[in-house]
Amino acid sequence: MIGRLREGYRRMRLGTRLALGLGVLSLVVFAVVGTALTTYMRDYLSAQLNDQLQVAQIAQSKSIADYGTLQGKRYYRWYNAVYDVSDGAPVLRTPEDAADLPEDTEEFTALAAAQITSGSELTRTEHLKGAGTYRLRACEVEPGVVLVSAAPLEDIEDTVTQLISIQAVTFGLALLALVACGRALLRRGLKPLSDMAHTARGITSHDLTDSARLPVRADGGNGGPEVEELRTAFNRMLEHIDDALAVRTEAEQRLRRFVADASHELRTPLMSVRGYADLFQYAAANAPEERDKHLARLRAEAARMGFLLDDLLLLARLDAADVETPLRMEEADLVELVQQAADAFRAAHPGRPLTVTSGSDPVMLRMDTLRIRQVLDNLLTNAAVHTPADTKVSVEVGRCGTALESATVRVTDSGPGIPAADRERVFDRFYRVDKARSRDRGGSGLGLAVASSLVRAHGGTVELTSRPGATVFTLRIPLGTSPGPADGGPSPSP
Numbered sequence: 001m002i003g004r005l006r007e008g009y010r011r012m013r014l015g016t017r018l019a020l021g022l023g024v025l026s027l028v029v030f031a032v033v034g035t036a037l038t039t040y041m042r043d044y045l046s047a048q049l050n051d052q053l054q055v056a057q058i059a060q061s062k063s064i065a066d067y068g069t070l071q072g073k074r075y076y077r078w079y080n081a082v083y084d085v086s087d088g089a090p091v092l093r094t095p096e097d098a099a100d101l102p103e104d105t106e107e108f109t110a111l112a113a114a115q116i117t118s119g120s121e122l123t124r125t126e127h128l129k130g131a132g133t134y135r136l137r138a139c140e141v142e143p144g145v146v147l148v149s150a151a152p153l154e155d156i157e158d159t160v161t162q163l164i165s166i167q168a169v170t171f172g173l174a175l176l177a178l179v180a181c182g183r184a185l186l187r188r189g190l191k192p193l194s195d196m197a198h199t200a201r202g203i204t205s206h207d208l209t210d211s212a213r214l215p216v217r218a219d220g221g222n223g224g225p226e227v228e229e230l231r232t233a234f235n236r237m238l239e240h241i242d243d244a245l246a247v248r249t250e251a252e253q254r255l256r257r258f259v260a261d262a263s264h265e266l267r268t269p270l271m272s273v274r275g276y277a278d279l280f281q282y283a284a285a286n287a288p289e290e291r292d293k294h295l296a297r298l299r300a301e302a303a304r305m306g307f308l309l310d311d312l313l314l315l316a317r318l319d320a321a322d323v324e325t326p327l328r329m330e331e332a333d334l335v336e337l338v339q340q341a342a343d344a345f346r347a348a349h350p351g352r353p354l355t356v357t358s359g360s361d362p363v364m365l366r367m368d369t370l371r372i373r374q375v376l377d378n379l380l381t382n383a384a385v386h387t388p389a390d391t392k393v394s395v396e397v398g399r400c401g402t403a404l405e406s407a408t409v410r411v412t413d414s415g416p417g418i419p420a421a422d423r424e425r426v427f428d429r430f431y432r433v434d435k436a437r438s439r440d441r442g443g444s445g446l447g448l449a450v451a452s453s454l455v456r457a458h459g460g461t462v463e464l465t466s467r468p469g470a471t472v473f474t475l476r477i478p479l480g481t482s483p484g485p486a487d488g489g490p491s492p493s494p
Contacts, residue, residue: 014190014193015183015186015187015190016183018182018186019179019182019183019186020179022178022179022182023175023178023179023182026174026175026178026179027175030167030171030174030175034164034167034168034171037163037167038160038163038164038167041159041160041163042156042160045156045159045160046135046156049135049151049153049156050123050135050137052151053123053135053137053149053151054121054137054139056075056078056149057137057139057147057149060080060141060147060149061139061141061142061147064082064141064142064145064147065141065142070082070095070096070097070100074097074099074100075151077131077152078149078150078151078152079100079101079102079108079128079131079134079149079150080095080100080101080147080148080149080150081093081095081100081101081105081108081112081147081148081149082095082141082145082146082147082148083108083109083112083145083146083147083148084144084145085112085116085144085145085146086143086144088116089113090109090112090113090116090146092105092108092109102128102129102130102131102150103128103129103130103131104128104129104130107124107126107128107136108136108148108150111124111126111136111138111148112138112146112148114138115138115139115140115146115148116146119140121137121138121139121140122137122138123135123136123137123138124136125153128150131152132152132153132154133152133153133154133157134150134151134152134153135150135151135152135153136148136149136150137149137150137151189227192227192230192231193227193230196230196231196234199234203238270305272297272301273298273301273302273305277298279294280294280295280298308446311446311447311450312446314450314453314454315429315446315449315450315453327368327371327457327458328368328370329366329367329368330366330367330368330369331364331365331366332364332365332367332369333362333363333364333365334362334363334364334365334367334372334397334407334409334477335358335359335362335363335397336362337369337372337373337376338356338358338376338395338397338409339356339358340373341373341376341377341380341395342354342356342380342395344377345377345380345381345384345393348384349384351389351390352384352389352391352393353390353391353392353393354380354392354393354394354395355392355393355394355395356394356395356396356397357394357395357396357397358396358397358398359397359398363397363398363399363407363479364479365407365477365479367458367477368454368458371454371457371458372454372458372477374450374451374454375450375451375454375455375475376395376409376411378447378448378450378451379411379448379451379473379475380393380395380411381447382447382448382473383411383413383415383471386415387413387414387415387416388415391413391414391415392413392414393411393412393413393414394410394411394412394413395409395410395411395412396408396409396410396412397409399479400476405478405479406460406476406477406478406479407475407476407477407478407479408474408475408476408477409474409475410472410473410474410475411472411473411475412470412471412472412473413470413471414469414470415469415471416468416469417466417467417468417469417470417471418464418466418471423464423466426448426464427448427449427451427452427462427464428449429445429446429449430445430446430449431445431449432445455475455477458477459477459478460475460476460477460478461475461476462474462475463476
């Protein structure tokens with residue numbers, strides 16, 4: 001039974017449980033107040049009755065002293081007995097009116113005897129046979145004479161009973177009103193929580209696979225500061241979920257695009273390898289003079305596919321830099337490295353004008369020289385591939401920052417520039433500004449992505465600014481020790 005009550009209580013709504021708790025607390029308060037009030041009223045009426053007995057006995061004492069018996073008007077249902085105690089034992093005097101004594105005077109006699117030994121007034125509450133409960137009081141009228149008076153307690157008990165009945169009805173109605181009004185107020189006060197629960201149910205019914213944004217929020221301006229604090233935290237949590245879902249959606253889209261592009265990029269050289277292999281087999285059997293040409297093309301396609309796979313592997317290793325770093329850090333001069341890249345560019349593009357600007361002092365930097373050289377080669381090659389043959393290219397090396405704390409390399413070409421819609425995506429993997437350009441001329445679309453990832457692995461950044469006649473790629477790498485695993489970057493390989 002208790003288990004069922006507990007289970008039913010747990011299933012109640014919070015407002016109902018709070019209202020019931022408020023009702024139980026109010027019931028306890030009403031019981032304490034009612035008990036205290038009833039006790040006080042009973043004691044007050046008893047004290048008044050004692051005072052009435054005392055006043056009445058004072059008047060009756062004069063009558064006994066003057067006439068030897070009680071004279072005058074009596075109180076209704078009161079009893080009076082006069083005892084002679086001169087011999088040490090109470091002896092009841094015969095009353096003038098038989099109605100002055102109850103049927104049984106045993107309690108009167110006992111109280112008179114007790115008064116002889118105590119020497120002071122005594123008060124007791126006794127049950128008189130055939131009469132009910134009475135308050136008895138004994139006092140010495142004169143030496144050797146004791147008066148015992150008795151007043152009924154029925155009126156006091158009736159008054160207390162009526163008071164208890166009034167309290168029960170009044171407190172009961174107040175309790176019902178309190179629970180009903182409290183339930184209504186609590187329901188209104190808890191409505192913001194219900195609204196947040198409705199919002200949460202709306203989130204659970206929302207298909208998170210279609211969109212990265214949640215269409216619901218907890219609104220409202222009532223409920224007090226605590227509810228407002230909860231609402232604010234709830235909305236912040238939804239914003240955090242929104243951001244996480246947006247990142248997840250973007251990552252999934254990029255992954256799908258990356259897989260599709262990688263598959264497409266690998267499919268082209270694989271089909272070429274298969275085609276040239278078939279041609280090589282045919283030439284070996286029917287046209288030996290064509291065999292070397294097909295073999296060279298077969299090797300070129302295999303090399304192209306190898307470069308593509310090397311770039312993909314490098315990007316994967318950079319993405320997992322916390323597990324395995326592809327960098328081998330050493331102290332080197334960035335100016336010298338730029339000069340080497342410029343010499344290689346002039347050798348590969350003899351007709352392309354290239355100028356290098358650097359200071360007289362070396363720029364010592366802790367870096368992986370092979371990877372930074374790869375970055376420089378990629379940027380210079382990008383300038384050569386995507387601009388006309390007579391476009392000027394310049395490279396500037398120096399320091400930047402308020403305290404010259406970073407090394408900077410700017411690769412600038414005077415070509416037509418990059419459209420504004422493509423600038424934010426030029427560092428994405430497999431992204432090409434000109435989608436229709438031949439892959440033999442335009443590459444795989446991984447050069448700038450590899451360059452950006454390698455610079456970030458060194459703790460630096462790559463920025464692009466472009467307008468017709470001036471496209472600038474700016475590399476910034478801190479001159480201090482490159483970040484390691486403790487502060488968010490890769491550590492040098494052994």
